[in-house]
Each structure stands twice: as C-alpha cells, then as structure tokens.
Amino acid sequence: MGHALCICSRSSITIDNKRYYFIQKLDEGGFSYVDLVEGAQDGRFYALKRILCHDREGRKEAQTEVEMHRMFNHPNILSLTGHAVMERGGKSEAWLLLPYISKGSLWSVLEKLRDKGSSMPESRILHIFRGICEGLKAIHDKGYAHRDLKPTNVLLEENDKPVLMDLGSMNKARIEVKGSREAMTVQDWAAQRCTISYRAPELFNVESHCIIDEKTDIWSLGCVLYCMMMLEGPYDLVFQKGDSVALAVQNRSPFHSHAASLKDSRRS
Numbered sequence: 219m220g221h222a223l224c225i226c227s228r229s230s231i232t233i234d235n236k237r238y239y240f241i242q243k244l245d246e247g248g249f250s251y252v253d254l255v256e257g258a259q260d261g262r263f264y265a266l267k268r269i270l271c272h273d274r275e276g277r278k279e280a281q282t283e284v285e286m287h288r289m290f291n292h293p294n295i296l297s298l299t300g301h302a303v304m305e306r307g308g309k310s311e312a313w314l315l316l317p318y319i320s321k322g323s324l325w326s327v328l329e330k331l332r333d334k335g336s337s338m339p340e341s342r343i344l345h346i347f348r349g350i351c352e353g354l355k356a357i358h359d360k361g362y363a364h365r366d367l368k369p370t371n372v373l374l375e376e377n378d379k380p381v382l383m384d385l386g387s388m389n390k391a392r393i394e395v396k397g398s399r400e401a402m403t404v405q406d407w408a409a410q411r412c413t414i415s416y417r418a419p420e421l422f423n424v425e426s427h428c429i430i431d432e433k434t435d436i437w438s439l440g441c442v443l444y445c446m447m448m449l450e451g452p453y454d455l456v457f458q459k460g461d462s463v464a465l466a467v468q469n470r471s472p473f474h475s476h477a478a479s480l481k482d483s484r485r486s
C-alpha cells in the first residue's frame with residue numbers, strides 16, 4: 219500500500235516519495251475527482267483520481283479498486299502507478315495515480331463524431347471492440363466481472379488501443395443469491411454501481427434464488443458495440459426522455475425501443 223504522502227506546496231503532492239505537480243482539473247466522476255498531474259522526476263503526465271471516502275465502507279471500496287488494478291498487468295486494462303490514503307479533518311481520500319491517456323474516453327470520441335455528423339468506420343469499430351473484448355476476457359479469466367462497462371469507462375490511446383478503466387464496481391463474477399434479502403442487497407448494489415443504461419436485465423430485478431455472473435458484462439459489451447455503431451447507447455434516448463430504462467431493458471429489444479424513441483422524438 220502507498221504511504222508517505224504529504225502536500226508540499228499548493229500545487230504539488232508526493233506519493234511514494236515521488237513528487238507530482240498539479241496541472242489542471244480533468245473530470246469529475248460520481249465518486250471522485252480526477253486531476254492531471256506531471257511527475258517531477260520523469261516529466262510524464264498522470265491522472266490523479268481522488269476518491270472521497272465518507273465512511274469505513276467507502277474506504278473499503280476504494281481499497282478494493284486499488285487491489286483490482288493491481289491484479290492485472292494487461293495492455294487493455296488501466297494500470298496503477300501509485301496509491302496513497304490522505305486523512306484530513308476526519309475525512310479520508312484514496313488517491314490513485316494512473317497513467318494519463320490523452321485521447322480521453324471512447325465516449326468523447328463518439329460524441330465528436332456525432333457532432334460532426336460523421337460515423338465510425340466498421341474497421342475502426344472492430345479494432346476497438348476486439349481490444350475491449352481482450353481486456354474483459356482477462357478480467358473474466360481471473361473470475362471477476364467489471365460490472366460498469368460503458369463508453370465513458372473505456373479510454374483510447376493514440377493508436378486507438380482501448381483501455382478499460384474505473385474498476386471500482388468490479389467484484390467476483392459469480393454471485394450466488396440465496397433468498398429475497400440477498401437478492402435485494404445485490405439489486406440495491408447494482409442500482410448504485412452499475413450505470414442504468416448499460417445495466418443487464420438480471421440486475422434490475424434480481425431473483426430470490428439465482429446466479430449472477432460475468433454475463434452482466436456481455437450485456438454491457440453489446441450496448442457498447444451498439445453505441446459505437448449508432449453513436450449513442452441503445453437506452454440513452456429512453457433515459458433522456460425520463461422513461462423507465464428498467465422496463466425498456468426487461469420488456470423490449472433495444473433496437474425496438476431505440477427505433478420507437480427515434481420515431482417519437484421525430485414526431486415531437
């Protein structure tokens with residue numbers, strides 16, 4: 219575990235005895251802030267993800283995210299350069315130092331194409347999709363599932379190599395549900411940690427006696443492929459219109475619901 223962290227000046231931090239300069243804010247996730255920092259020694263850029271831990275459970279979750287990164291050494295899974303825990307005024311933050319991927323997320327690339335009225339060529343879709351599959355396979359081969367695969371959680375390197383990120387929702391692939399209380403716990407967890415428009419149907423209404431496994435990722439993978447082809451996810455419109463994604467996912471095929479929503483939005 220990382221240690222020896224201090225704030226040396228307003229604009230620099232030290233992790234594992236190495237100093238990093240703050241450059242700019244990059245993004246804000248649902249559970250974290252991400253800043254761009256530069257290594258004082260190596261001159262490289264890194265993304266510093268600061269996860270706010272409100273309680274012991276939050277600290278445990280952040281620690282799990284660190285362990286998930288450490289479990290993999292795969293070209294399609296984001297590696298972890300360093301890690302530290304910062305305690306301030308009774309609150310704690312877990313800091314994850316990650317290699318900075320300058321091209322940003324797959325979603326930002328798709329958004330730009332959509333804004334230009336362009337599309338992604340099939341060969342490019344297949345190249346990116348293959349890399350995502352390889353990263354996912356590495357996770358599944360170790361008996362884990364990502365659980366929050368979506369275009370904003372795939373970073374693209376300059377050569378379009380996809381890198382899976384945000385391992386904060388990852389857990390053991392096989393979850394045996396025994397009884398209604400356990401089913402509700404899994405369902406509530408999924409509602410918090412698995413993005414609604416990419417969430418597999420079995421996580422919306424978890425049955426009292428069932429096995430949840432890595433197939434949840436395969437559902438999300440299909441939604442990501444759809445998004446690369448259509449420049450929006452199959453349930454994005456349903457979500458934007460405020461309709462029930464849970465119903466759309468469980469009762470209708472995505473293509474059907476997407477086509478219906480498109481028709482509706484054209485009518486209005």
Ligand SMILES: Nc1ncnc2c1ncn2[C@@H]1O[C@H](COP(=O)(O)OP(=O)(O)OP(=O)(O)O)[C@@H](O)[C@H]1O
Binds near residue numbers: 252267316319370371
């Ligand atoms: N290594 C990186 N290189 C470049 N950008 C990054 C990197 N890590 C994170 N980001 C940016 O920060 C955003 C938020 O990061 P991340 O998804 O890990 O946070 P989160 O709090 O778990 O977010 P979410 O609510 O989407 O689950 C990403 O969508 C991406 O734009």
